[in-house]
Amino acid sequence: MTSLHIGLIGTGYMGKAHAIALHAAPRVFDLPATPVCELLAEVDETLAVRKASELGFARATGNWHELVADSRVDVVDICAPNFLHKEMALAAIAAGKHVYLEKPMALNDADAAEMVAAAERAGVKTLVGFNYVRNPATQLAREIIANGEIGEVIHFRGRHNEDYLADPAKPHDWHTFRETAGAGALGDLGSHILHMAEYLTGRTIKRVCGQLQTVITERSLANGSGMRPVENDDHAQALLHFDNGLIGSIETSRVASGRKMGLAYTVTGTKGAITFDQERMSELKLYQQEGPSGRRGFRTLLAGPDHPDYAAFCPAAGHGLGYNDQKIIEIRDLIEGLTGRRPLSPDFRQARRINTLIEAIERSHHDGNWVELADA
Amino acid sequence: MTSLHIGLIGTGYMGKAHAIALHAAPRVFDLPATPVCELLAEVDETLAVRKASELGFARATGNWHELVADSRVDVVDICAPNFLHKEMALAAIAAGKHVYLEKPMALNDADAAEMVAAAERAGVKTLVGFNYVRNPATQLAREIIANGEIGEVIHFRGRHNEDYLADPAKPHDWHTFRETAGAGALGDLGSHILHMAEYLTGRTIKRVCGQLQTVITERSLANGSGMRPVENDDHAQALLHFDNGLIGSIETSRVASGRKMGLAYTVTGTKGAITFDQERMSELKLYQQEGPSGRRGFRTLLAGPDHPDYAAFCPAAGHGLGYNDQKIIEIRDLIEGLTGRRPLSPDFRQARRINTLIEAIERSHHDGNWVELADA
Amino acid sequence: MTSLHIGLIGTGYMGKAHAIALHAAPRVFDLPATPVCELLAEVDETLAVRKASELGFARATGNWHELVADSRVDVVDICAPNFLHKEMALAAIAAGKHVYLEKPMALNDADAAEMVAAAERAGVKTLVGFNYVRNPATQLAREIIANGEIGEVIHFRGRHNEDYLADPAKPHDWHTFRETAGAGALGDLGSHILHMAEYLTGRTIKRVCGQLQTVITERSLANGSGMRPVENDDHAQALLHFDNGLIGSIETSRVASGRKMGLAYTVTGTKGAITFDQERMSELKLYQQEGPSGRRGFRTLLAGPDHPDYAAFCPAAGHGLGYNDQKIIEIRDLIEGLTGRRPLSPDFRQARRINTLIEAIERSHHDGNWVELADA
Amino acid sequence: MTSLHIGLIGTGYMGKAHAIALHAAPRVFDLPATPVCELLAEVDETLAVRKASELGFARATGNWHELVADSRVDVVDICAPNFLHKEMALAAIAAGKHVYLEKPMALNDADAAEMVAAAERAGVKTLVGFNYVRNPATQLAREIIANGEIGEVIHFRGRHNEDYLADPAKPHDWHTFRETAGAGALGDLGSHILHMAEYLTGRTIKRVCGQLQTVITERSLANGSGMRPVENDDHAQALLHFDNGLIGSIETSRVASGRKMGLAYTVTGTKGAITFDQERMSELKLYQQEGPSGRRGFRTLLAGPDHPDYAAFCPAAGHGLGYNDQKIIEIRDLIEGLTGRRPLSPDFRQARRINTLIEAIERSHHDGNWVELADA
Structure with missing residues (x-):
């Protein structure tokens, strides 16, 4: 079994939900690859270290740019505030990472279009987290x-x-x-x-x-x-x-x-x-x-x-x-999508x-x- | 206590509901006047006679024009199909009767406007039966x-x-x-x-x-x-x-x-x-x-x-x-409206x-x- | 069509419900006989007269013994407090009247047994009003x-x-x-x-x-x-x-x-x-x-x-x-029962x-x- | 932070629920000790190995007696069929392990009494999994x-x-x-x-x-x-x-x-x-x-x-x-109970x-x- 190393940015409401789901999903489903909680980014080092411990991530950084560039990260999981989605996603794409992004994708359609173009040009895979459709x-x-x-x-x-x-x-x-x-x-x-x-x-x-x-x-x-x-x-x-x-x-x-x-x-x-x-539900x-x-x-x-x-x-x-179970299904969809078992959608x-x-x-x-x- | 003599036209779904309510309302509420089921009109004499017996009306006619003109009728209660509302209401108004009409009032706004004008000119009182607001x-x-x-x-x-x-x-x-x-x-x-x-x-x-x-x-x-x-x-x-x-x-x-x-x-x-x-409800x-x-x-x-x-x-x-109880309240509103205790609305x-x-x-x-x- | 003349004793909660139903039932159902609201008894003459007017009864009495004995009454409908059920029912039976009685029938089983025996001996018909089974x-x-x-x-x-x-x-x-x-x-x-x-x-x-x-x-x-x-x-x-x-x-x-x-x-x-x-319901x-x-x-x-x-x-x-509609069905059952169309139950x-x-x-x-x- | 090493027996309905919860609980709650999925026992070695992989356990055994005796196991978590509860619990107690047991505790009161006596004599801690009270x-x-x-x-x-x-x-x-x-x-x-x-x-x-x-x-x-x-x-x-x-x-x-x-x-x-x-729920x-x-x-x-x-x-x-979230709360109660933060109940x-x-x-x-x- 292969592994997929996740770099998570943001540990608020959704960041925590992602972390719970990343740990639970391999126990719930028979996944084609194991998600590994590799690196966590928060607004400063101290918070990042504490949150990495709480949420079960191996490493921490106070600078999300480092996370995006990290060679051991396969997938950048963006749970930061919406207004940062575009910048972070573009940086991740530029680094050749797959991007798993919380909704809404962007603040406006022009930004979203730019992100689509960048991802498709780079050939990276993407998933946006509309969790209620997983219920x-x-x-x-x-x-x-x-x-x-x-x-x-x-x-x-x-x-x-x-x-x-x-x-x-x-x-x-x-x-x-x-x-x-x-x-x-x-x-x-x-x-x-x-x-x-x-x-x-x-x-x-x-x-x-x-x-x-x-x-x-x-x-x-x-x-x-x-x-x-x-x-x-x-x-x-x-x-x-x-x-x-x-x-x-x-x-x-x-x-x-x-x-x-x-x-x-x-x-x-x-x-x-x-x-x-x-x-x-x-x-x-x-x-x-x-x-x-x-x-x-x-x-x-x-x-x-x-x-x-x-x-x-x-x-x-x-x-x-429950609510978090939807996210567990979404992680399954992410992993199966990244390994080619199903379309990412x-x-x-x-x-x-x-x-x-x-x-x-x-x-x-x-x-x-x-x-x-x-x-x- | 005074009486208000009702002439009912039509004995389908709504006509029967009106008849039930007319008999029940004086027992449910303490009314300022008693509704009397005076005359019933249906499409022919035979049906009218049978329905008058079933629905507890004193007299019957196979011709609604007779009902509208009947000197003992105070209120014309129209439960006939919608496309007849205008003609019947105008005839009743012309005869100086108050009109109690099932909804919808008319097939279009122009007809409705004509009916409003006629009623206001004649000074007769009117009520349209939107029963769900009585619940x-x-x-x-x-x-x-x-x-x-x-x-x-x-x-x-x-x-x-x-x-x-x-x-x-x-x-x-x-x-x-x-x-x-x-x-x-x-x-x-x-x-x-x-x-x-x-x-x-x-x-x-x-x-x-x-x-x-x-x-x-x-x-x-x-x-x-x-x-x-x-x-x-x-x-x-x-x-x-x-x-x-x-x-x-x-x-x-x-x-x-x-x-x-x-x-x-x-x-x-x-x-x-x-x-x-x-x-x-x-x-x-x-x-x-x-x-x-x-x-x-x-x-x-x-x-x-x-x-x-x-x-x-x-x-x-x-x-x-239940459904018919709403109509009983509407009859109370009709009787109280006709006797000036509340606005007809x-x-x-x-x-x-x-x-x-x-x-x-x-x-x-x-x-x-x-x-x-x-x-x- | 024949008539069945009802004598109602008691005009509280249930007495009023009976009165509403007695007036509405012939309009709702095609009955084999018409219930006529003949005589109403209350605790004194004044109240009885007022209630007879409100509830649509032809005559009134302040003495229920008179009602039970009244030659024009076919059915004694007892809506008085429970502790009076036995005495009133036995008196009605003694007068050869059919008895329509609100539940519970009696305060205890011995009284109920006495009432059964009396009714069966006299050959009068009886119905007890368990209205929820009519829903x-x-x-x-x-x-x-x-x-x-x-x-x-x-x-x-x-x-x-x-x-x-x-x-x-x-x-x-x-x-x-x-x-x-x-x-x-x-x-x-x-x-x-x-x-x-x-x-x-x-x-x-x-x-x-x-x-x-x-x-x-x-x-x-x-x-x-x-x-x-x-x-x-x-x-x-x-x-x-x-x-x-x-x-x-x-x-x-x-x-x-x-x-x-x-x-x-x-x-x-x-x-x-x-x-x-x-x-x-x-x-x-x-x-x-x-x-x-x-x-x-x-x-x-x-x-x-x-x-x-x-x-x-x-x-x-x-x-x-609604609640009162159950009583209307019960009246139908009473009338059809008294005229032999269905068992009284x-x-x-x-x-x-x-x-x-x-x-x-x-x-x-x-x-x-x-x-x-x-x-x- | 200390660790508590869990030995899980049984991987059916409840065994899987326990495994999911053991992985998720440290992410959901701030626990005083980390549960470590140490050893898993199933009815044979092959199944045990496969299930250990699926459910995220470090080691596997086809013999539950080995699990009970394992020096690295702190807590024996029994999700085997009910009729095995007593034997397994007594063995775990004898080995000085804490016991976390699915309900019902035993097949009868005498067995349950024997288990209580053994646990209290040995001074081990126990928790029985009545998960619905955690909701x-x-x-x-x-x-x-x-x-x-x-x-x-x-x-x-x-x-x-x-x-x-x-x-x-x-x-x-x-x-x-x-x-x-x-x-x-x-x-x-x-x-x-x-x-x-x-x-x-x-x-x-x-x-x-x-x-x-x-x-x-x-x-x-x-x-x-x-x-x-x-x-x-x-x-x-x-x-x-x-x-x-x-x-x-x-x-x-x-x-x-x-x-x-x-x-x-x-x-x-x-x-x-x-x-x-x-x-x-x-x-x-x-x-x-x-x-x-x-x-x-x-x-x-x-x-x-x-x-x-x-x-x-x-x-x-x-x-x-959801259902599994109740088990996550139960794991929190287990860990806090074993570390003395709350009574085990x-x-x-x-x-x-x-x-x-x-x-x-x-x-x-x-x-x-x-x-x-x-x-x-």
């Missing part, structure tokens, strides 16, 4: 749709709402400035539901009509030096027109009181429908126009070993997977698509009309 | 919002989806032709959710951007004489912009497999949110940003005697009201609003852009 | 079980929990004294779930082992004259052994915080299961060991026109029935069974062991 | 109860139902024989809910009255050599009487069609109630008699960083933990309690009466 219940949804079990898809409705900025007293952080975040809720959460829309239906969005809004127009600065405007959207929504005439809509919010992990979708077909809420509800009408209803399928990737975690149905090219869609929605809002998307 | 759980939602219990409203999301035409083998009926139905799902079901949007938020929709679609483009004729195009929308959705900057969206469908009474809404405020699904979920964060969550309120109009049905909470002028909105959404779809609504 | 969703449950759709029944679990006495500051009322209530939660609510157990499974309970408890051992008197002991159970539970080896258990409480109408059951069979909660969940295992799950059936008695209320599924003999079971559970608790039930 | 939502439930947030506990209802043997065509396996399993559902699943009853309420069960049943009385042998009787219970239920007068009941089944991970409980107090279902529902009665209802608390142990997995609420003495309760319920069933439990 067995959602993989099952895609399988049900692809099998035609609900007929032909006629409508997609999705939302990804949370309430992490619902409190107007919460000060600014990186989410609320253009320079550090790009789009607001639309970029942070909307990216997931836009990706989901095409992932689940297998269709391509051709036209969008969007509406964005900043609800809490100014917030205090974290350092106490007064109020400053919020520079991006608190919530957004869009009508969608896919190829083949499929229609749908999405909604996203970071001020949706009560929603903690409110990614939810309903996909309606000519012969049935599925509905899902990530707050109950191991349940999928399925309706089919079958059997006597008095015995029809939405069926609650509990994720189990008959569904994609579940059995590796637990042989018994209904025992439940979404890679930079596919992930840029989300930036393209986000910008189209923003432009539609700005111009007050529908925006067509160029052929992919 | 105690929904009245409670409005009360919570109006009290500011969820802060200032920042988002409205609503849908009214059913699946009564999901089966492509189902032949044409009155729903599927322009001449008999006007708009499709948007008129039949969308009318409810559009009305709900303004009812709950207390705000006025100023701009819409709509998208309509006929999914099953042709159906067989009921008489077996071949296929014919479906003339109106199977599903529709729209972005909404209210006054004061509130945004939201609605969706409606008659081909949404699995949804039987899928009127649902989520209203988000700056301090909380409510969410509701008419398939669980006696439950309202309420989230408030209050108390320690580890003890926050959506609370399931079961309709009970502390909520509007429930106690008249049952003194104990959680026992559940929505009257023709208010109900025409829904036709205006429907046409704006249709025009927006047709023109491919946002449509502004004139000031009401 | 279409529960009728559907019975149908599914009887059809063998979940195989052979192997387990019954039921509860009927409410919280109307959860507040220890709530003073005594008739529920809390032996003389006026007999058993406590077990009599008031347990009676429903015990009846349900045999109704749904079609089996007979042969042995019980019970446990009762008074949680709040004393309460204030309503008149402010100090504290007095609570004389019956606040909650109770029992293991059940049915004929043919079926086992199960029930639980009941009037101090179960949060439960408003907490009648719920799960019936498990060799090939599936059903589960139900009266707080969502129009939903039945059904699981069947059928189809691929990855597509199995509990299906939420929304009550609809394919299910027993629903279509008479509404032609569209999922629109929801539960009649006094069947309803006495519940008193027998309650006493067996109380005796089991007292003696600390299992109690056998004599063959019915 | 943050359940830890939160205990915290809410202990804080008095629902008042004084007045009722406990619990069940642990699954359907893994619902299919009568499923052949015998180790679950269905006395010699390999001891009790049936009661031992395998009932052990969890009995443990939960005392864990959550903080009370001690003093008396039980049980009822057991083998529903499918015979099954085929896996090797095809005919039918043989099932030797233990398929489902069981018991009334419980705790100290201080608390009452309750439990139920367990392995033939409960539709239940996949059906551990559920409702704990009712004088001022509120909590209810939980492990199939939605990251949700706890809480009702409190607080605030205006029209705003009361069960609140759905989504597990989050304000609740015990959640924040180590994810900083954002509602993102969901349940240790052998506490875990034996469950065997005692199971036997009392079995005896109660056999004798047909209540059984008192001796003071612990």
Whole structure:
């Protein structure tokens, strides 16, 4: 068995999730190569050393440039703040490393395009971490749709709402400035539901009509030096027109009181429908126009070993997977992708698509009309 | 106690619901006047006589013109097919009768405008039957919002989806032709959710951007004489912009497999949110940003005697009201409205609003852009 | 069409529900005879006259003995407090009237036995109002079980929990004294779930082992004259052994915080299961060991026109029935029973069974062991 | 930082779960010592070597006696079939090792007593793996109860139902024989809910009255050599009487069609109630008699960083933990227990309690009466 040596940049929320998954994945799955936690970069040496110990990395550095250049690192895993994604990815690509990058890929479509071009020119492999599509219940949804079990898809409705900025007293952080975040809720959460829309239906969005809004127009600065405007959207929504005439809509919010992990979708077909809420991430509800009408209803399928990737975690149905388990599956996809067992998806090219869609929605809002998307 | 003599036209789905409610309402509520089931009209004398017996009406006629002209009738209650609403209402108004009309008021905005003008000129009183806003759980939602219990409203999301035409083998009926139905799902079901949007938020929709679609483009004729195009929308959705900057969206469908009474809404405020699904019509979920964060969550309120109009049905909470109970409350509103105890709402002028909105959404779809609504 | 003249005694919670249903039932169903609201009795003339007007009765009396003796009354409908059931029923029977009686039939088994004997000797017809078994969703449950759709029944679990006495500051009322209530939660609510157990499974309970408890051992008197002991159970539970080896258990409480109408059951069979909660009275969940295992799950059936008695209320599924609708179905059963179209069930003999079971559970608790039930 | 070297016996369902957790725990939590996956034992050398590679263990053996005796092993982690628990644990104790044992501890109370005595005599530390009590939502439930947030506990209802043997065509396996399993559902699943009853309420069960049943009385042998009787219970239920007068009941089944991970409980107090279902393991529902009665209802608390142990997995609420995450928390408890930072709980003495309760319920069933439990 070969090894793949990982260099991780960033140890916040997602960095820790990656570290947990990197250690667990080889135990859960029978992988074609072993991920080795080689090198960890943080903002300074002291923090890096401490975090390397905590997260089980062999070596540490306070300078991410060193990590990117390190000869023992095969894959650069970028969990740093979004506004650093581009610079780090380009440096990693330049060093000939494969890149595993947290979403959203970039702050805007132009940056994303530049990153795609660089990666393809360099011939390195890439994966962007849209973890919710790894959830067995959602993989099952895609399988049900692809099998035609609900007929032909006629409508997609999705939302990804949370309430992490619902409190107007919460000060600014990186989410609320253009320079550090790009789009607001639309970029942070909307990216997931836009990706989901095409992932689940297998269709391509051709036209969008969007509406964005900043609800809490100014917030205090974290350092106490007064109020400053919020520079991006608190919530957004869009009508969608896919190829083949499929229609749908999405909604996203970071001020949706009560929603903690409110990614939810309903996909309606000519012969049935599925509905899902990530707050109950191991349940999928399925309706089919079958059997006597008095015995029809939405069926609650509990994720189990008959569904994609579940059995590796637990042989018994209904025992439940968690947030971090999605990342473990993503690591499996990364390792199998890098060793040629499966395509890496979404890679930079596919992930840029989300930036393209986000910008189209923003432009539609700005111009007050529908925006067509160029052929992919 | 005075009496109000009712002349009912039509004994289908809604006619029967009205008859049940007319008999039950005086037992449930302490009414200022007693509704008397005076005269019933159906398409022929035989059917009228039979239905009058079944539905407890004193007299019967096979000619609705007689009913409208009958000196003992105070209120004409129109439950006939939608395409007859205008003619019947105008005749009733001409005869100086008050009019109680099932929704949707008319097939289009121009007809609705004509009806408003006639009623106001004649000085007769009118009520249009949007029964879902009578549901105690929904009245409670409005009360919570109006009290500011969820802060200032920042988002409205609503849908009214059913699946009564999901089966492509189902032949044409009155729903599927322009001449008999006007708009499709948007008129039949969308009318409810559009009305709900303004009812709950207390705000006025100023701009819409709509998208309509006929999914099953042709159906067989009921008489077996071949296929014919479906003339109106199977599903529709729209972005909404209210006054004061509130945004939201609605969706409606008659081909949404699995949804039987899928009127649902989520209203988000700056301090909380409510969410509701008419398939669980006696439950309202309420989230408030209050108390320690580890003890926050959506609370399931079961309709009970502390909520509007429930106690008249049952003194104990959680026992559940049903579809017909909403109509009983509507009859109470009718009787109290006619005797001056409360405003009749929505009257023709208010109900025409829904036709205006429907046409704006249709025009927006047709023109491919946002449509502004004139000031009401 | 003939008429059946009803004399109603008592106009509290249940009296009003009966009155609503008596007026609505002939509009909902095509009845073989029309119930006529003939005479109403209350504790004094003034109240009786007022209530007769409110509830739509032709005549009124302040003396129930007059009602029982009235020549124009065919059926005596007893909604008076439980401790009066026996005296009133015996008087009605003595006068040769049919008796329609609210549950629980009597305060104890001996009284119930006396009432059965009297009714059978006199040859009058009887019906006891266990309204929850009329709910279409529960009728559907019975149908599914009887059809063998979940195989052979192997387990019954039921509860009927409410919280109307959860507040220890709530003073005594008739529920809390032996003389006026007999058993406590077990009599008031347990009676429903015990009846349900045999109704749904079609089996007979042969042995019980019970446990009762008074949680709040004393309460204030309503008149402010100090504290007095609570004389019956606040909650109770029992293991059940049915004929043919079926086992199960029930639980009941009037101090179960949060439960408003907490009648719920799960019936498990060799090939599936059903589960139900009266707080969502129009939903039945059904699981069947059928189809691929990855597509199995509990299906939420929304009550609809394919299910027993629903279509008479509404032609569209999922629109929801309410508490009072159950009483309307019960009136239909009463009228059809009195006219010979269907058996009256539960009649006094069947309803006495519940008193027998309650006493067996109380005796089991007292003696600390299992109690056998004599063959019915 | 010190290390604790683990010797794992058995690599089935639970062995793999332990391995995943042993690798992940040091990344999730800041542990006082690092668990090292030292040695793995399986039934033969080949399998052991393969499994050691898969599960990340340094060395392998086909003889568990070698593992127990290995000088580099500090803790023997027993995930072998239940009937081997006693022999292996006694051998490990004899070798002076700490023992981490999967539940149920032993096949019967006498064996469990022997194991307790041996461990205490040897002075080794022990932990038995009742993983469901580690779930943050359940830890939160205990915290809410202990804080008095629902008042004084007045009722406990619990069940642990699954359907893994619902299919009568499923052949015998180790679950269905006395010699390999001891009790049936009661031992395998009932052990969890009995443990939960005392864990959550903080009370001690003093008396039980049980009822057991083998529903499918015979099954085929896996090797095809005919039918043989099932030797233990398929489902069981018991009334419980705790100290201080608390009452309750439990139920367990392995033939409960539709239940996949059906551990559920409702704990009712004088001022509120909590209810939980492990199939939605990251949700706890809480009702409190607080605030205006029209705003009361069960609140759905989504597990989050304000609740015990959640924040180590994810900083954002509602993102969901999974089955294996419970084991990660258990490993933290093991390591902290072995290093003296917290008591190990349940240790052998506490875990034996469950065997005692199971036997009392079995005896109660056999004798047909209540059984008192001796003071612990």
